[in-house]
Amino acid sequence: MIKGFDCSTPLTAQTAAAFVNDGYLFVARYLVPSGYKALTKSEADTISEAGLQIVSVFETTANRALGGRSAGLADGATAVQVAHDLGQPPGSCIYFAVDFDASSAQMPTIIAYLRAASEATPEYTTGVYGSYAVMEAVRNVGACSHFWQTYAWSGGKKSNFINIYQYLNDVVEHGIGVDYDESYGKEGWWSTITVPEPPESYPLSPKDANVIIPFLSAGYEATSSTAAREEFHRLANELRRVSGQPEQ
Structure with a gap:
């Protein structure tokens, strides 16, 4: 289990370092084109230099996924452009948020949204943020490959295949509001710092x-x-x- 958090407030070098000192290894930030919660290139560099990995989540409005396929195509195209501007590397993940208590009747529209978002982001892997019901429905049809479940609207249930789990909301730490998360591998996170390839080793000196x-x-x-x-x-x-x- 890896300790992380998500927030809408941009991180400074000081706050990022404080979270690292507390043992956090990743932060989820908003991959949106503008607004107070938008991740910027300079903030992505600050986060990376502090030693945190970045999880990208696209969310403009809580129920945006109810826009279905057309919304998914538009949001996917926007997410790719922002990801390019930030320096998010290909192969990492963009999570698309379903930030409400989705009903079973709404799942086909949500799935159409996610499939379209995935179609529009071919160089990135696609994930979904949402409740237990969303995790199960989306995985059952293979609409995306990464899963970030929130405890909200989940009735105490937790999917056994998720990559990230949000287990507490609306906590103030180091002067900003955060939600607590933990992860279990293959999160699809990224950093603007390129890790150099290790020197080639040989089995015989x-x-x-x-x-x-x-x-x-x-x-x-x-x-x-x-x-x-x-x-x-x-x-x-x-x-x-x-x-x-x-x-x-």
């Missing part, structure tokens, strides 16, 4: 390889068999390869 190669060279010199010499040469080059040295 050059020093050890160069201790063994002379024995192969001695065998090479001791035989007149062309096939045997080719094999000694191949083995020596194999040792060079696995120790990161150029072949000869």
